[in-house]
Amino acid sequence: xxxxxxxxxxxxxxxxxxxPLIPTHWFNILHDRPQYVTSALSRSRLSGAAKLAGHGIQLxxxxxxxxxxxxxxxxxxxxxxxxxxxxxxxxxxxxxxxxRLEERLGVNARIYYKYEGANxxxxxxxxxxxxxxxxxxxxxxxxxxxxxxxxxxxxxxAYACQIMNLDCEIFWVRSTFRQKPVRxxxxxxxxxxxxxSPSDLTEVGRAALKEDPDAIGTLAGxxxxxxxxxxHDSETRFAVGSGENSVLLHQTVIGQEAxxxxxxxxxxxxxxxxxxxxxxxxxxxxxxxxGAAEDAGRPIRLVAVESAACPKLTRGRYxxxxxxxxGTTPITKVYSLGSTYVPPAVYAGGLRHHSAGPLASAMYADxxxxxxxxxxxxxxxxxxxxxxxxxxxxxxxxxxAVAGMIDVVSQHPRGEAPLVVLxxxxxxxxxxxxxxxxxxxxxxxxxxxxxxGLSRSLTALxxxxxxxxxxxxxxxxx
Amino acid sequence: xxxxCGQLQQSGGAAVATQDSSEVAVSxxxxxxxxxxxxxxxxxxxxxLQVETLTEGQELYAxxxxxxxxxxxxxxxxxxxxxxxxxxxxxxxxxxxxxxxLVELVExxxxxxxx
Numbered sequence: 001x002x003x004x005x006x007x008x009x010x011x012x013x014x015x016x017x018x019x020p021l022i023p024t025h026w027f028n029i030l031h032d033r034p035q036y037v038t039s040a041l042s043r044s045r046l047s048g049a050a051k052l053a054g055h056g057i058q059l060x061x062x063x064x065x066x067x068x069x070x071x072x073x074x075x076x077x078x079x080x081x082x083x084x085x086x087x088x089x090x091x092x093x094x095x096x097x098x099x100r101l102e103e104r105l106g107v108n109a110r111i112y113y114k115y116e117g118a119n120x121x122x123x124x125x126x127x128x129x130x131x132x133x134x135x136x137x138x139x140x141x142x143x144x145x146x147x148x149x150x151x152x153x154x155x156x157x158a159y160a161c162q163i164m165n166l167d168c169e170i171f172w173v174r175s176t177f178r179q180k181p182v183r184x185x186x187x188x189x190x191x192x193x194x195x196x197s198p199s200d201l202t203e204v205g206r207a208a209l210k211e212d213p214d215a216i217g218t219l220a221g222x223x224x225x226x227x228x229x230x231x232h233d234s235e236t237r238f239a240v241g242s243g244e245n246s247v248l249l250h251q252t253v254i255g256q257e258a259x260x261x262x263x264x265x266x267x268x269x270x271x272x273x274x275x276x277x278x279x280x281x282x283x284x285x286x287x288x289x290x291g292a293a294e295d296a297g298r299p300i301r302l303v304a305v306e307s308a309a310c311p312k313l314t315r316g317r318y319x320x321x322x323x324x325x326x327g328t329t330p331i332t333k334v335y336s337l338g339s340t341y342v343p344p345a346v347y348a349g350g351l352r353h354h355s356a357g358p359l360a361s362a363m364y365a366d367x368x369x370x371x372x373x374x375x376x377x378x379x380x381x382x383x384x385x386x387x388x389x390x391x392x393x394x395x396x397x398x399x400x401a402v403a404g405m406i407d408v409v410s411q412h413p414r415g416e417a418p419l420v421v422l423x424x425x426x427x428x429x430x431x432x433x434x435x436x437x438x439x440x441x442x443x444x445x446x447x448x449x450x451x452x453g454l455s456r457s458l459t460a461l462x463x464x465x466x467x468x469x470x471x472x473x474x475x476x477x478x
Numbered sequence: 479x480x481x482x483c484g485q486l487q488q489s490g491g492a493a494v495a496t497q498d499s500s501e502v503a504v505s506x507x508x509x510x511x512x513x514x515x516x517x518x519x520x521x522x523x524x525x526x527l528q529v530e531t532l533t534e535g536q537e538l539y540a541x542x543x544x545x546x547x548x549x550x551x552x553x554x555x556x557x558x559x560x561x562x563x564x565x566x567x568x569x570x571x572x573x574x575x576x577x578x579x580l581v582e583l584v585e586x587x588x589x590x591x592x593x
Contacts, residue, residue: 042526042543055539056573057549062566066550139566234571330547 021092021260024084025076026068027252029287029359030245032294034072035366038245038358040330041320045469060230060238061246062139065132069245075291077249079131086130086163090119091253095261100389109409109419112269114258114285115392116426121186123395123427124281125156125241128250132239133160142235143167147197147222147324149277150176150350150397151183152427153241158192169236171197171205171225174217176349183431197222204228204325216345219353224325231328243278243323243357251284258285258422259292268292269300269422273405275397276304276313276371277350279360281426286369289422302369304360305404307351307379309447310343312336313364313371317458319465321355332358335365337449338457344447346376347435348396354457374403377446380439382406383429395427396435504560507588509581515559516580520544523551534578542577552580560587 030037059066068077079087098111116124136144144166148154154170161168170192177184177196187194195201197217198208204224208215215221223240230238240247255272262268272289274282286302293300306313316335323329323339336355337343343352356364363369376396383399385406386392394402405423412419429436438444507515513534520542521527527542538544544552557564574580 038547040545040547042524042545042548045543055537056575057538057544057546058573059549059569060546061550063550063553063564063569064566066546067554069547070550070554135566139570141570237570330545 018084018088019092021257022084022087023079023253023256025078026249027256027288027291028068028071028075028077028249029283029291030070030072031075032291036245036359036362037070037072038330038332040332041468046331046467062135062141065135065246068249079253080134083131083134087127087253090126092257092261093118093254095258096390097265098386098390101386104385104389105406105409107409108412108414108416109421110267111405111409112262112267112420112422113390113392114254114422114424116254116281116424117392117395117398117428121152121155121159122431123152123156124251124254124284124424125153125427126159127253127284128241128247128280129153129156129160129239130163131250133157133164133166136237136239137164137166141166141237143169143233143237144239145169145171145226145229145236146239146241147171147173147219147224147226148241149173149219149222149352150348150395151180151187151431152350152395154192154194155183155187155190157239157241158187158190161192162190168192169226169229170194171199171222173197173219173222173349173352174215175345177217179347179349179434180431186431195225197225199225201225202228208325216342218325218342220323220339221325223323224327227324227326227328242280242353245357245359247280248283248287248357248359251280252288254281254284254424255286255288259288262422267420268296268298269420271301271303271408271419271421272424273303273305273401273408273421274424275348275351275401275404275426276306276356276360277397278353278355279304279357281424282360282369283357285422285424290368302363303404303408304364304369304371305400306371306373307343307346307348307400308373308375309346309449310337310352310354311373311449312354312356314373315449315454316355317461318361318365319461320468321461321464323355334358334361336461337454338461340460341454341457342450344450346396346447347432347444348376348379348400350395350397351400372404372407374400375446375448377439377444379403380436380444384436384439386425392425393429393436394425395429396432398425398427399429401425504562504588504591507585509585512584512588513581515556515584516577519552519555519559520577520580522555523548532577534576534581536577537575538577538580539575549574556584556587560584562587562591
């Protein structure tokens with residue numbers, strides 16, 4: 001996949017001596033499918049909005065970054081030169097055929113994987129961290145704060161902030177903060193200040209600790225704490241690691257490279273598989289493939305793999321919901337387990353967000369993607385098998401994608417043409433060795449949803465949606 | 479110290495379609511015309527609003543329900559109506575409470591265009 005010929009012929013890639021496989025533009029699915037543009041619920045339709053009198057409106061994101069989430073005009077959006085130069089430190093990322101895995105599984109399939117773990121921070125998160133830090137730095141922001149689940153996003157943002165001379169403060173969900181102390185060291189090595197969330201630094205954190213001093217934390221809570229901190233400092237802004245359209249946009253370098261790399265091999269996938277937290281690694285690999293498939297007039301199957309402990313797509317409801325515990329970010333329609341749901345602690349902390357992002361949710365609602373939920377035991381088995389056969393240890397989140405992919409290829413009939421599958425390995429698991437060690441020792445347990453907690457959370461979600469005031473003459477927007 | 483839009487980039491000789499469909503140069507906007515542009519932009523991004531009910535004293539967030547996403551839509555709409563390119567650095571520092579604040583933002587764009 002490449003932009004229009006006049007853009008591709010600009011000569012910028014060759015002139016800079018960059019690898020021509022590195023995209024010079026992000027692929028914008030909103031051009032092809034403008035119906036996916038995020039529509040937020042008007043605050044005037046929430047009871048209690050009047051209490052916010054005197055509250056001003058300020059941009060949290062630089063305008064040029066924020067407008068990317070709403071752009072339906074341009075199919076390809078230019079990547080700033082400075083960001084391409086930084087991408088060139090680790091891109092293009094490898095695309096390989098998993099021949100030994102195919103043989104071990106004995107399946108009628110050709111399995112390709114894209115590996116995003118071979119950069120300093122170890123995951124795909126760097127693709128958007130560098131872009132966001134660039135825009136914030138250019139806009140004059142001095143400090144970025146964020147919430148992180150597995151810690152991959154926090155690590156990536158810490159590094160990007162160091163590159164762009166920004167201060168960085170990170171609220172890290174307690175359950176993974178304690179699981180992965182070395183990853184915290186990496187964030188601090190890049191100059192970030194790291195807090196365990198819930199913390200006593202913000203009202204959001206203090207409220208969570210008051211309710212349960214031993215709270216394991218949620219990404220919604222960590223994000224709420226970061227937002228609360230940003231709200232009290234004019235030189236500080238909140239950065240988000242997934243879910244927003246602009247974040248998915250930045251990740252499309254993955255899928256664009258894959259299209260080119262597969263084309264060099266004379267291949268095009270029948271199916272793309274990726275894990276689903278809020279949708280950035282999934283969207284990053286799947287959206288350009290979807291665009292290329294539609295250009296070629298051929299079908300493509302997109303499979304999102306979520307954690308059985310947090311099955312937002314397969315068991316969630318498509319409703320308006322808050323994305324964080326502070327509740328100040330736009331309220332969008334998403335597949336959600338409810339913002340008060342506390343998923344049980346699992347090693348794949350990056351899959352613990354209570355909702356999918358609005359774009360991935362809209363795709364699931366219209367049938368453009370399939371979803372499956374995988375238990376962490378199954379994912380660790382798949383991750384170890386991938387390590388044994390391919391020499392790559394996937395992050396626990398990525399191991400879910402491997403498990404989902406194995407499920408897909410195992411069901412493909414022998415009598416048909418081989419299934420061509422692409423799976424995204426979004427990060428490495430070298431900072432998760434304690435998890436793999438525990439699994440190998442038989443100490444990792446199967447974890448499913450907290451049914452009682454989910455029931456309460458879904459009830460609260462429905463009550464929230466029922467409380468939305470309908471404007472005169474109109475129903476709740478679909 | 480520059481105004482809230484001190485580094486706006488403007489395409490030359492741009493004209494603005496006001497609420498009554500008349501075209502006015504960006505650099506010549508009166509207060510009334512700036513208000514008309516703002517009301518037009520607000521109703522474009524928030525179709526639930528009726529222009530007859532809008533006043534400058536209304537609060538964007540508390541009264542009209544405009545959130546940060548709506549604010550971005552509004553700025554994109556204003557860029558189109560005023561034929562200007564808004565610059566990140568200047569927009570990050572502004573905080574708007576009322577419709578009147580928004581009208582003053584448009585006036586400052588007009589003022590810059592006149593210089």
